[in-house]
Amino acid sequence: MTTTTAPTKEPVRGATPGAAREPRRRTGRIRRIGLPYLLLLPALLLELLVHLIPMVIGVVMSFKELTQIYISNWNTAPWAGFGNYKLSVDFDAPVGEALLHSFYVTVAFTLLSVGLCWLIGTAAAIFMQETFAGRGLLRALFLIPYALPVYAAVITWVFMFQHDNGLVNHVLHDQLHLTDKRSFWLIGDNSFYALLTVSVWKGWPFAFLIVMAGLQNIPKELYEAAALDGAGMLQQIRRITLPSLRAVNQVLILVLFLWTFNDFNTPYVLFGKAAPESADLISVHIYQASFVTWNFGTGSAMSVLLLLFLLVVTGVYLVLTSRGRRTSDV
């Protein structure tokens, strides 16, 4: 990546010497050098306002005793030192114990959800690599869960998971007689599986979309050559398709991981403000710690810890998966 300042795009103007032309040439050069910054300025300002400055403030807040008394004048809140952090990671006390539990639930949920999304998405994309009758229609149908607004999709699942009038209990209990009595899906231990189902249903089409796009970049000559050499279908998938998707998968799995780990919308619509313990994802947990108990300092400390964890995981992941590969240029 080069970071030189010389713009080469504009045709060089005639360099006639003369004092009268000097100011105009200088503004021209400033405009040429400044143009890329000018083009970036709106994006930069907005990112600063909505992402970067709030992040810095969030870190500052995490060191403050920020309860609802100080909301409208938050810089007068007393400093708390590492108090909020101590409270968050004291795993013997109720607050820390609940946070740790929520963290474990989130990790298990994320690994399962990302794994299933990737598996289903990749399998579907590979099965649909070649044209067949109805492929276009099927592709459109498969993208519906991704296209539906989260709340509309999840609220439909809430209806399906209802105890008395839901589809899931009707099928499992009334029709297939698999359970002795109707189960509760949105409270208790089952809620974890309910959440996982909805998350996979909603998330796999994205993996499908990305892998499908990635497959289209594999030259078909590779398959022709392999077929001539006598490689079967499975071998072609293992030796050509999957290795060619490596770069795509590296980004896809990271993005899926971060989205799923930070997902707030799905559990929030599925369970409401108070998630059941077995499906207490960390985003909702922190939301509750902040907005239900109005304790922003502790909530911020938890958010910062979450961000640090995600930074470490992302860093380690990128180092591990980039080994042996040329670092890609942004």
Next chain:
Amino acid sequence: MSESPLAVRAPGSLKARAAARPVKSPMAPPTSFLWARRIFLTLLTGFVLIPVYVMISSSLKPLADVTGQFRWIPSGLTIRPYIDIWSTVPLARYFGNSLIVAGAATVSSVVIAVFAAYAVSRYNFRGKRVFTVTVLSTQMFPGILFLLPLFLIYVNIGQATGIALFGSRGGLILTYLTFSLPFSIWMLIGYFDSVPRDLDEAALVDGCGPLGALFRVVVPAAIPGIVAVAVYAFMTAWGEVLFASVMTNDATRTLAVGLQGYSTLNDVYWNQIMAASLVVSVPVVAGFLLLQRYLVAGLTAGAVK
């Protein structure tokens, strides 16, 4: 199925052209593969479509059908829920708010992303790498981390200057447009890179300024990518729940929060909830399915390289 004419016409996007061409293996796949495909795709179609069926069929059921045991086949069809949804909660107002917020966020996000991506794609300047890495890494932040500070910033800006960002549509537009910005910039950089530089250099020689080259040459050539980015931005804004639930009030509430009004009432009118869900989904799903070709072409040329 017919291939998208625009994706093929896009000058210079050789990749998009290759993408539009179906990949054919010289050898016919074995029967076992065909059967595996048939079974897998059938099961998957069932998994995907059952909730969609529940949504559509329940929205046409009389109330008795959705309060008692679940029925696959409605006992009778009625369009009553579609009439009642507008009076049970002020759905039209929520709809209007969502349209304004998502529409404005999309337009501004796309315009800003086009400028930024053009700068990164066509110029070398100090800080370029820092910019791209920083913008992309904001994707990683948990929304909850900057929800609290942003909430405080908006409240404090409101008290200091009188500009109401908290509780207003403006604040929500501002927030949402930055959500889609990183991905949009990233995807458009890849897309602009695939537009040959000779084209905009020719435009510069012909006397266009850099912005003229951008709008007369680069943007028209990158229309599929821009459409894809716009679809993504609109969907992001239309479906967001977290910030909408904290940063809106009765007057500015969007569909994401408003739709939950049906289930907090004493009686849960599931047929109305399903009807309302369908009504709010139709614009995005229809738009998405119509434009999904661009999204795939855009991803192929931009993100997945």
